[in-house]
Amino acid sequence: MKELVVKLLKKALKEKRIKLKDEEIEKLLEVPPTADMGDYAFPCFFLAERLKEEPKQIALEIREKIGNAPTTDFEDIQTAGPYVNFFFNRKSLAKKLVWEVITKKKDFGRSKIGEKKKIVVEFSAPNIAKPFGIGHLRSTIIGNSIANICEFQGFKPIRLNYLGDWGAQFGRLLVGYKKFGDEKKLQKNPIKHLLEIYVKSNKKSFDKQSAEEFKKLEDGDKENVMLWRTFKEYSLEEFDKVYKELGIKFDKQLGESMYNKKMKEIIKELKEKKLLEKSEGAQIVNLKEHNLGACLIEKSDGATLYATRDLASAIDRHSKYNFEKMIYEVGQEQKLHFKQVFKVLELMGYKWAKNCIHVEHGHYLGKDGKKFSTRKGKSVFLKDILNETKSLAKKEIKKRLPKIKEKELEKRAHKIAIAAIFYGDLKNNRKNNIVFDIKKFVSFEGDTGPYIQYSYARASSIQRKAESSEKFKVNNLDPQEIELIRKLLQFPDVVSKAYNSLSPSIIANYTYKISKLFNEFYHACPVIGSESEMFRLALVEAFRQIIKNCAYLLGIELLEKM
RNA sequence: GCGCCUGUAACUCAGCUGGAUAGAGUGCUACCCUCCUAAGGUGGAAGUCGUAGGUUCAAAUCCUACCAGGCGCGCCA
Numbered sequence: 001m002k003e004l005v006v007k008l009l010k011k012a013l014k015e016k017r018i019k020l021k022d023e024e025i026e027k028l029l030e031v032p033p034t035a036d037m038g039d040y041a042f043p044c045f046f047l048a049e050r051l052k053e054e055p056k057q058i059a060l061e062i063r064e065k066i067g068n069a070p071t072t073d074f075e076d077i078q079t080a081g082p083y084v085n086f087f088f089n090r091k092s093l094a095k096k097l098v099w100e101v102i103t104k105k106k107d108f109g110r111s112k113i114g115e116k117k118k119i120v121v122e123f124s125a126p127n128i129a130k131p132f133g134i135g136h137l138r139s140t141i142i143g144n145s146i147a148n149i150c151e152f153q154g155f156k157p158i159r160l161n162y163l164g165d166w167g168a169q170f171g172r173l174l175v176g177y178k179k180f181g182d183e184k185k186l187q188k189n190p191i192k193h194l195l196e197i198y199v200k201s202n203k204k205s206f207d208k209q210s211a212e213e214f215k216k217l218e219d220g221d222k223e224n225v226m227l228w229r230t231f232k233e234y235s236l237e238e239f240d241k242v243y244k245e246l247g248i249k250f251d252k253q254l255g256e257s258m259y260n261k262k263m264k265e266i267i268k269e270l271k272e273k274k275l276l277e278k279s280e281g282a283q284i285v286n287l288k289e290h291n292l293g294a295c296l297i298e299k300s301d302g303a304t305l306y307a308t309r310d311l312a313s314a315i316d317r318h319s320k321y322n323f324e325k326m327i328y329e330v331g332q333e334q335k336l337h338f339k340q341v342f343k344v345l346e347l348m349g350y351k352w353a354k355n356c357i358h359v360e361h362g363h364y365l366g367k368d369g370k371k372f373s374t375r376k377g378k379s380v381f382l383k384d385i386l387n388e389t390k391s392l393a394k395k396e397i398k399k400r401l402p403k404i405k406e407k408e409l410e411k412r413a414h415k416i417a418i419a420a421i422f423y424g425d426l427k428n429n430r431k432n433n434i435v436f437d438i439k440k441f442v443s444f445e446g447d448t449g450p451y452i453q454y455s456y457a458r459a460s461s462i463q464r465k466a467e468s469s470e471k472f473k474v475n476n477l478d479p480q481e482i483e484l485i486r487k488l489l490q491f492p493d494v495v496s497k498a499y500n501s502l503s504p505s506i507i508a509n510y511t512y513k514i515s516k517l518f519n520e521f522y523h524a525c526p527v528i529g530s531e532s533e534m535f536r537l538a539l540v541e542a543f544r545q546i547i548k549n550c551a552y553l554l555g556i557e558l559l560e561k562m
Numbered sequence: 563g564c565g566c567c568u569g570u571a572a573c574u575c576a577g578c579u580g581g582a583u584a585g586a587g588u589g590c591u592a593c594c595c596u597c598c599u600a601a602g603g604u605g606g607a608a609g610u611c612g613u614a615g616g617u618u619c620a621a622a623u624c625c626u627a628c629c630a631g632g633c634g635c636g637c638c639a
Contacts, residue, residue, distance in 0.1 A: 033582070043581065168638055282637050299637045306639050333633050335566065396601065428575070432568065433632060440574070444601050446587040454601050462598050509576060523603045
C-alpha cells in the first residue's frame with residue numbers, strides 16, 4: 001500500500017523536477033497521528049529548504065500535480081498546511097490488507113533482506129556454579145527475541161549460549177570447596193551449596209589462594225579439573241531445566257573453557273603482530289591512543305583473562321560461521337570490554353571486527369535504586385519469580401474455571417507466567433535500567449503479557465463460534481475498525497524498525513497497541529450476527545495472525561482459551 | 563577526575579534517525595456484564611518533558627554547560 005503513495009509522489013515530484021529515489025520518499029513518509037489526517041503523510045519542509053519556497057505552497061503544488069482523486073485506491077488526497085495527506089480508500093485497504101495477512105499467514109511482515117546470511121547471537125551466558133538470576137534473565141529474553149527478529153528479516157541466526165565456565169571465580173570456588181565443601185550438600189542442592197561456598201570465600205583474605213588455584217586449574221591440575229567438571233555438570237543440569245521452562249533453545253552451547261588450549265596461539269599471534277607489550281608485570285595491548293585504556297591479555301602470573309578468551313572465540317566463530325554480523329547480548333557494564341576486544345581484533349587485521357556488535361542492556365535495580373549483586377549474596381532468583389507469578393495465574397484461572405483439571409491448570413498457568421515475565425522485561429527499552437518490582441511482574445492487568453494473551457483468546461473465541469468464509473464484502477467501516485486496520489498495516493515497518501535498532505521493545509509496544517485496539521473494536525463492534533459478519537471474522541483472523549507473529553518475535557506463547 | 567548511559571503525570575515506563583493537539587499502565591475517581599471471555603471497555607482528575615542556554619520555519623527528540631541517578635575506568639567476568 002505504501003508503494004502506491006511513493007509512486008504517486010515520485011511522479012508529481014518529477015514534474016517539479018525533483019529527483020528522489022523510492023527509498024528516500026519512503027523514508028520521508030509519516031503515519032499521521034490520527035485517522036482523520038489520513039493514512040500516510042508527506043511533509044514538505046525538506047523540500048522547502050531545497051527550493052527556498054513556502055512548505056505550504058509546495059504541498060499545494062504537489063497535490064495539484066498528483067491530479068485526480070478519488071481513485072480505486074485513494075479516497076482522497078488533501079493538503080493540511082505543509083503536509084500532503086493520503087487517505088486510502090479504506091474499504092479497498094481493508095480488503096487488501098486482510099487478504100494479504102490471511103494468505104501470507106506466518107510470513108506476513110517477513111523480509112528477505114537478510115539473504116539467509118548468518119548472524120551469530122550470543123546471549124544468556126550464565127555463570128556456572130551460580131543460580132540463574134534476573135540478571136541473566138534479561139540477556140536470555142532479549143537475546144532470544146533479537147535472534148527471532150533477525151530470522152524474520154531473512155537472516156539465519158545462530159543462537160549461542162556461551163557459558164561462563166572458566167575464569168578466576170573458579171579459583172574462589174575451589175578454595176571455598178576445599179575449605180567449606182560438603183559432598184552430601186552438593187548432591188542434594190548443588191547450586192545452593194556452591195553459592196554458599198562462593199559467598200563465604202569471596203573475601204580479600206582468600207585472594208591470593210584463589211589466584212593460585214585458578215592457575216593450577218589452567219595448568220591442568222588433576223584434582224582441580226575434576227572438581228571443576230563436577231561443578232559444571234551440576235550447573236548444566238540446572239540450566240537445562242531453566243531453559244526448558246522458559247522455552248528457549250540454542251543452536252550451540254559452548255563454554256569459555258573450550259578456548260583454554262588456544263590461549264597460547266592467540267598470545268603468539270598478538271606477539272607476531274607486535275601488539276603485545278609488558279606493563280606492570282602483565283601483558284597488554286595498549287589502546288591509549290584509541291582512548292580505550294589497556295586491554296589485559298595475560299596476568300603477571302601467566303593466567304589468561306576474559307579478553308583473551310573472547311578474542312579466541314571471536315576468531316574461531318568467524319572461521320566456523322563466516323558470519324555477516326555477530327551480536328553479543330551482554331550487560332552495559334561490559335561496554336568497555338567489548339570496545340577493547342573489537343579494537344584489538346581490528347588491529348590484528350580482522351576486517352570483520354566492524355561487524356561485531358555489543359547489544360547492551362540495563363539492569364534490574366532494587367527499590368533503593370541499587371544493583372542486585374550475587375557477590376553480596378543479594379539477588380533475585382528466577383525460580384522465585386516464576387513460582388510467584390505461576391501461583392497467581394493459577395488463582396486467577398480457578399476464579400474463572402473452578403472445575404479445571406490440574407494438568408490443564410498447570411499448563412495454562414505456566415504459559416501465562418512466562419508471558420508475564422518475558423513481556424514485562426521486553427516492553428522496556430533494553431538500554432535502560434529497570435526498577436524491579438515483583439508486584440509489577442505478577443500483575444495481569446493493563447500493559448502486560450497476559451493482556452496480550454487475553455486479547456488473542458477473545459479473538460480465538462469468536463472464531464470458534466462462527467463459521468468464516470474466504471469470501472467477504474466490506475461494508476461501511478466503524479472508526480474502531482479503521483484504527484485497527486491502520487495499525488495492523490504497520491507491522492512490516494515495525495519489524496524492520498526493531499531490527500535496525502535491535503530493540504525488541506518496539507515489537508512489544510506494538511503488540512500492546514494492536515491488542516488494545518482489538519479490545520476497543522471487540523467492545524464496539526459485534527462480529528457474530530452483524531451485517532459485516534464475514535468481513536469482521538476475516539479482520540479478527542488477521543489480528544490473530546499478526547499477534548501470533550508478534551508473539552513469535554517476543555518468544556511468548558499464546559492460548560486459545562484462558 | 564575521565565568516559566558511557568539515563569532523567570517525561572503521584573508511581574513504573576513508551577515516545578528520542580527533529581515535525582501536526584506529549585502517550586500508556588498502575589493508583590485515584592464515576593460508569594458499563596439479559597450482548598462474541600469484565601485478565602475487558604467508556605469518561606474524569608493528574609505534565610515547567612531535570613535546569614539554563616544554543617541551533618532550527620519547527621526541539622521531549624540535536625548541541626553545550628550545570629544538577630541528579632546508574633555503570634565503567636589494569637591483573638573479575
